[in-house]
Amino acid sequence: MLKTIFILTIIAILLQVANVFLSNTIASGSVEAALLTTKIEKVEEKNAIIKTELLKYSSLTRLASRAAEMGFVDSKKFITVNSPLSVAVSSQNTQ
Amino acid sequence: MSDKAVKSRIVLIAFFFAFLYLLIISKLFHWQVVKAEELKTLSESQSSEELITEARRGEILTSDEFPLATNKISYLLYANPKLAEDKEDYAMLLGKTLEMDPATISARLSQDLFWVKIKERLTPDEKVKVDALGLEGVGFQEQTDRYYPEASMAAHLIGFLGKNNDGYDQGFFGLEGFYNSQMQGRDGRLYVVKDALSNPVVNDIREEKTLHGRSIKLTLNRTIQFFAEKRLKEGVLKYEADGGSIIALDTKTGKVLASASVPNFDPTNYYDFLHTSYKDPVVSDLYEPGSTFKVLIMASALDLKKITPETKCASCDGPVQVSGYTIKTWNNKYYPGATMKEVLQHSDNTGMVFIGQKMGAGSTREYLKRFGIGEKTGIDVQGEVTGELRDFWSEIDLATITFGQGISVTPLQLVNAVNAIANGGTLMKPYVVEEITTHDGQKITMKSKAVRRVLKESTSKVMKELMVNNVEAGESQWTKVESYRIAGKTGTAQVPVAGHYDPNVTIASFVGFFPADDPQVTMLVLVNKPKTSIYGSETAAPIFFSVAKDIIQHLEIPPSY
Numbered sequence: 001m002l003k004t005i006f007i008l009t010i011i012a013i014l015l016q017v018a019n020v021f022l023s024n025t026i027a028s029g030s031v032e033a034a035l036l037t038t039k040i041e042k043v044e045e046k047n048a049i050i051k052t053e054l055l056k057y058s059s060l061t062r063l064a065s066r067a068a069e070m071g072f073v074d075s076k077k078f079i080t081v082n083s084p085l086s087v088a089v090s091s092q093n094t095q
Numbered sequence: 096m097s098d099k100a101v102k103s104r105i106v107l108i109a110f111f112f113a114f115l116y117l118l119i120i121s122k123l124f125h126w127q128v129v130k131a132e133e134l135k136t137l138s139e140s141q142s143s144e145e146l147i148t149e150a151r152r153g154e155i156l157t158s159d160e161f162p163l164a165t166n167k168i169s170y171l172l173y174a175n176p177k178l179a180e181d182k183e184d185y186a187m188l189l190g191k192t193l194e195m196d197p198a199t200i201s202a203r204l205s206q207d208l209f210w211v212k213i214k215e216r217l218t219p220d221e222k223v224k225v226d227a228l229g230l231e232g233v234g235f236q237e238q239t240d241r242y243y244p245e246a247s248m249a250a251h252l253i254g255f256l257g258k259n260n261d262g263y264d265q266g267f268f269g270l271e272g273f274y275n276s277q278m279q280g281r282d283g284r285l286y287v288v289k290d291a292l293s294n295p296v297v298n299d300i301r302e303e304k305t306l307h308g309r310s311i312k313l314t315l316n317r318t319i320q321f322f323a324e325k326r327l328k329e330g331v332l333k334y335e336a337d338g339g340s341i342i343a344l345d346t347k348t349g350k351v352l353a354s355a356s357v358p359n360f361d362p363t364n365y366y367d368f369l370h371t372s373y374k375d376p377v378v379s380d381l382y383e384p385g386s387t388f389k390v391l392i393m394a395s396a397l398d399l400k401k402i403t404p405e406t407k408c409a410s411c412d413g414p415v416q417v418s419g420y421t422i423k424t425w426n427n428k429y430y431p432g433a434t435m436k437e438v439l440q441h442s443d444n445t446g447m448v449f450i451g452q453k454m455g456a457g458s459t460r461e462y463l464k465r466f467g468i469g470e471k472t473g474i475d476v477q478g479e480v481t482g483e484l485r486d487f488w489s490e491i492d493l494a495t496i497t498f499g500q501g502i503s504v505t506p507l508q509l510v511n512a513v514n515a516i517a518n519g520g521t522l523m524k525p526y527v528v529e530e531i532t533t534h535d536g537q538k539i540t541m542k543s544k545a546v547r548r549v550l551k552e553s554t555s556k557v558m559k560e561l562m563v564n565n566v567e568a569g570e571s572q573w574t575k576v577e578s579y580r581i582a583g584k585t586g587t588a589q590v591p592v593a594g595h596y597d598p599n600v601t602i603a604s605f606v607g608f609f610p611a612d613d614p615q616v617t618m619l620v621l622v623n624k625p626k627t628s629i630y631g632s633e634t635a636a637p638i639f640f641s642v643a644k645d646i647i648q649h650l651e652i653p654p655s656y
Contacts, residue, residue, distance in 0.1 A: 045168060048166075049167075052165075052168070055165065055242075055244035059246075060318070061245050061321075078644065080577075080653075
């Protein structure tokens with residue numbers, strides 16, 4: 001009888017310890033999760049801000065106005081090559 | 096103690112307990128029925144939390160994947176007036192930092208509330224500056240705003256994001272309107288059980304996934320769009336016009352490469368513009384096409400073999416009388432015995448009446464139907480309209496329709512019809528969205544769709560040559576692009592004003608495609624009520640050729656000769 005009570009008491013104590021351990025693990029996990037979530041949010045926020053900046057600087061509207069400010073002008077004409085021209089002549093043909 | 100006294104005590108105690116029960120029952124009723132919802136909410140708020148994750152609205156990207164509409168972060172600045180000790184000092188500091196009137200801030204802070212809004216849409220830089228002030232009781236709430244990196248580029252086509260009657264975001268006009276349900280997505284919900292210290296309990300989280308909106312990739316070529324808008328704005332200013340439009344299609348597929356209209360609006364500050372400026376003139380405005388319409392009539396007559404390029408006009412020696420009306424040429428010059436090639440080259444109205452009479456009303460109407468006149472093109476933007484193709488035409492109706500008066504089309508209908516001549520005779524369904532990306536990254540690709548065959552391929556070839564001749568020898572030859580065979584036709588349509596045509600108020604236009612031997616781009620330029628010259632050859636044509644030059648350079652199209 002005493003042996004049974006002793007075993008049950010030991011089991012109860014072990015379960016209690018396990019409960020405390022698990023609760024503690026979950027609580028630590030929760031804190032960590034909260035920290036990670038905040039970190040993710042911060043990184044996402046930073047990324048979004050950087051993306052907006054990048055789009056602002058790479059828009060054609062902005063590039064064109066900056067180019068004009070810097071003195072670039074539209075070329076009024078373009079040259080086309082109407083017939084094929086040789087750009088290199090083989091040594092055999094030159095002889 | 097007598098029995099009576101005992102009984103009365105028992106009754107008294109019974110009543111006392113009955114009263115207690117009644118009290119408990121009524122209190123339970125109060126808690127469990129009357130206050131049930133309130134207590135439930137309170138308990139949930141103490142032990143759990145519902146986090147709403149806002150769905151990101153989908154982006155609108157050009158063909159080079161640059162967003163024309165995207166989302167950006169901004170901040171709402173709020174304050175707790177109860178924590179602001181020196182409200183005047185607060186107001187002065189915030190006012191100076193945010194360039195706001197301190198009196199406005201002070202008035203907000205003087206309210207007997209725990210939360211007041213100070214300013215919306217703070218930029219990240221402004222947030223940093225306010226943060227640096229270190230004011231107590233000040234906080235930020237992250238917001239998402241629609242952002243248009245190319246400002247008003249293709250504004251009519253894109254539309255804008257506004258608020259509906261319930262205060263929620265909703266897309267209006269253009270693609271924001273047409274694809275609203277696909278782009279808006281669905282907000283996600285996260286139910287988190289919290290521990291005593293308000294940290295989330297990780298193994299007890301229930302989640303309704305956020306469905307971010309779908310992004311759409313357009314057929315629009317950003318460079319071509321940019322040049323189209325630039326040249327159009329320059330042209331409208333130069334010719335002192337009320338406005339104008341340019342629409343360019345990929346000849347083979349019907350993809351919209353550019354769609355520009357001026358005056359336009361700023362989609363970010365759409366509320367600063369008149370409501371009438373939101374609609375896209377390219378799909379929502381009807382106009383009488385004038386001489387650009389002649390190419391459709393001539394192509395139809397060639398296809399029916401009622402004429403050949405060499406057929407001589409039998410009624411081109413002077414003004415033509417139809418049902419009591421006199422029909423003249425635009426410049427009052429007449430070419431007796433002109434061939435059909437010359438009729439198109441001179442944009443001769445009397446020659447077109449001759450063609451109309453050869454075809455008859457039935458065949459003409461039938462061909463125009465095939466060209467898509469009188470029916471919507473089915474393009475995927477909001478607000479497309481169509482003019483009516485009447486069932487009954489009198490003799491004068493037929494005569495005027497042959498030179499594009501007395502019939503109305505949208506710019507898109509006309510360019511799409513001419514595109515059928517350019518691509519070998521097939522009417523295509525124009526489209527703007529070529530790919531939709533779902534929230535999980537799946538890509539849905541749109542394919543080009545042929546509506547019907549309109550002309551025989553041989554007719555298309557002949558018509559192309561006639562249109563090339565029109566550019567090489569017609570009114571607009573002075574402005575053509577050297578070394579490239581471009582097919583085109585000018586138009587100078589009179590505008591009906593108070594029941595009659597005002598000869599000095601016109602819509603000048605030029606429609607064409609290039610390079611003529613293997614067309615890649617079909618384009619229409621409209622100039623609305625130009626003042627310096629009323630003619631298409633002197634206004635719309637130069638704009639057309641300057642954009643054509645830009646496109647040729649951008650697409651690296653080799654010269655024709």
